[in-house]
Amino acid sequence: MKKDVILRANKVEKNNKDYIIIEEIYSETSSIVKSLINNADVIKANITKLLYKTPSFIKLVKSSIPKKEYKVLFSSIQKARMNNGGIQLMQKKDGSFIANLINSKTKKIFSSISLKEVNKTPELSKALSNYMTQMQMAQIANRIQQIQLDIEEVRQGQFDDRFALAYSCEQKYIQASVIKNTQLKQIALLKIVSDAEDSRNLLMKTQTRNLEYIRKQPESFWKQVLSLDSSKKVNKRMDEIRESFNAINMTSIVEAVAYKEMGEFDAAQESLSYYANHLKSSYFMKKGFIEQLDLIDPSPENYWSGKLPEIMDSVQLISHNSKVRIEGVTYGKS
Amino acid sequence: MARVRRCKKCSRILPEGYKHKRCTNCRKASSDTVKAVILFIPMVCATVIKFVIKK
Numbered sequence: 001m002k003k004d005v006i007l008r009a010n011k012v013e014k015n016n017k018d019y020i021i022i023e024e025i026y027s028e029t030s031s032i033v034k035s036l037i038n039n040a041d042v043i044k045a046n047i048t049k050l051l052y053k054t055p056s057f058i059k060l061v062k063s064s065i066p067k068k069e070y071k072v073l074f075s076s077i078q079k080a081r082m083n084n085g086g087i088q089l090m091q092k093k094d095g096s097f098i099a100n101l102i103n104s105k106t107k108k109i110f111s112s113i114s115l116k117e118v119n120k121t122p123e124l125s126k127a128l129s130n131y132m133t134q135m136q137m138a139q140i141a142n143r144i145q146q147i148q149l150d151i152e153e154v155r156q157g158q159f160d161d162r163f164a165l166a167y168s169c170e171q172k173y174i175q176a177s178v179i180k181n182t183q184l185k186q187i188a189l190l191k192i193v194s195d196a197e198d199s200r201n202l203l204m205k206t207q208t209r210n211l212e213y214i215r216k217q218p219e220s221f222w223k224q225v226l227s228l229d230s231s232k233k234v235n236k237r238m239d240e241i242r243e244s245f246n247a248i249n250m251t252s253i254v255e256a257v258a259y260k261e262m263g264e265f266d267a268a269q270e271s272l273s274y275y276a277n278h279l280k281s282s283y284f285m286k287k288g289f290i291e292q293l294d295l296i297d298p299s300p301e302n303y304w305s306g307k308l309p310e311i312m313d314s315v316q317l318i319s320h321n322s323k324v325r326i327e328g329v330t331y332g333k334s
Numbered sequence: 335m336a337r338v339r340r341c342k343k344c345s346r347i348l349p350e351g352y353k354h355k356r357c358t359n360c361r362k363a364s365s366d367t368v369k370a371v372i373l374f375i376p377m378v379c380a381t382v383i384k385f386v387i388k389k
Contacts, residue, residue, distance in 0.1 A: 044370065051377045058381075219358070224365035225372070231362040291349040295358040300346035 049138065056127070056134040063127035066119035072099070073114045081110075089113075159240060162206060165199040166247040173254050177261070189258045196255040197271070200248055204278055207244040210237050211282055214296060215289065235298045242303075248275070249311070256318075272319035279312050 074082070078101060081087045087110050090100040099113040169192055176188035214237060218224050252275040259268035283290060283304075293304040339348040341357040348357060356364075 044374075048374070048377070051381050054381050217358070217362075221361055221365055224362055225368050227365075231359070231366050234362060235359075288349075291352075292358070294346070294349070295352070296362070298359055300341070300344045300357075302347055305349075 052138055053134060056131040060127040060131045063121060063123040066121050069118045069120050070115040071118050073116055078111065159206060162199065162202045163243065163247055165195065166203060166251045169196040169199055169251055169254050173258055186262060189262050193255055193258045196251045200251040203244045203248050207241060207248065208282060210241045213237055214293065217296060234296065238297050269319050272315055276312065276315045276319050279315065283308060
């Protein structure tokens with residue numbers, strides 16, 4: 001019995017050692033595979049470019065290899081006698097010619113014909129022009145791709161500008177809240193409210209456009225295959241929607257709190273009511289749109305169906321209920 | 335209580351009435367792979383044919 005236990009114990013240990021070894025090997029290969037996967041897009045693009053150029057290049061190389069041909073050289077006497085019909089080329093029974101001249105009447109060999117070896121590349125110029133055309137088209141395709149990337153960068157730059165404006169409102173409020181001079185503080189808060197509203201509207205426009213793009217994404221698998229939009233592009237738009245949602249939320253809060261600081265509770269409610277209307281018209285007008293956002297979002301946490309209705313309810317509650325107010329110091333009273 | 339269905343690939347919860355087994359995000363990723371294969375294979379075949387066939 002004891003022996004059995006020891007054997008079993010050994011077996012387990014042995015197995016453990018084996019597992020450890022396997023794990024180590026696996027972790028080494030996975031880093032190689034990981035780097036391949038990360039660079040897959042670049043590798044694929046390079047292979048595609050190479051495949052576009054390869055057929056014409058192969059044809060060019062093939063046509064540059066000269067072909068041997070044999071040229072027949074007739075002397076002037078031979079030419080003259082052939083024109084008279086005195087001599088002719090010797091012919092086999094199957095109709096093919098032999099490099100001998102025979103007397104037309106006696107059918108006896110008159111003389112042999114001298115041949116000259118010539119190297120020719122008949123299709124070289126055509127292959128060369130095809131290759132040049134292919135290269136030009138590849139350059140044009142590259143240029144178009146570069147223009148697309150540049151346009152995307154400009155778009156991203158515009159998006160970043162709008163974000164910068166939103167986050168600057170937050171910073172301005174934090175700094176304005178510690179200003180001691182009451183007059184200056186009021187001016188600063190008014191400016192913050194104005195900037196926050198401008199920034200919020202810009203972000204709302206961007207968000208509306210992105211939401212429209214997501215709404216139009218096809219549901220069926222084969223329509224997705226035929227669609228020009230890649231999953232990378234869709235994921236990027238979803239990230240932008242998330243970021244803009246966060247920023248709009250933040251600027252709305254900043255605006256409402258700034259109004260509260262100035263003692264203008266009705267204005268704060270009005271600004272939140274505008275935000276509530278935007279949420280309703282963007283997300284809740286079409287049935288099933290929140291679920292569509294959940295399904296298309298790269299993150300699997302079902303954020304939209306979980307958090308969005310809660311945020312909507314809170315905003316509506318604060319904006320419509322005059323009794324629910326953010327408590328704080330009433331500004332301006334001596 | 336309705337049975338909760340999850341995506342086969344990413345395990346996110348699928349809404350009621352959703353007819354597919356995977357979420358839209360996972361299906362979109364698969365469609366990209368199919369698109370790449372459809373475009374890539376004819377190019378490779380055309381190059382190989384060009385190389386192999388002698389006029």
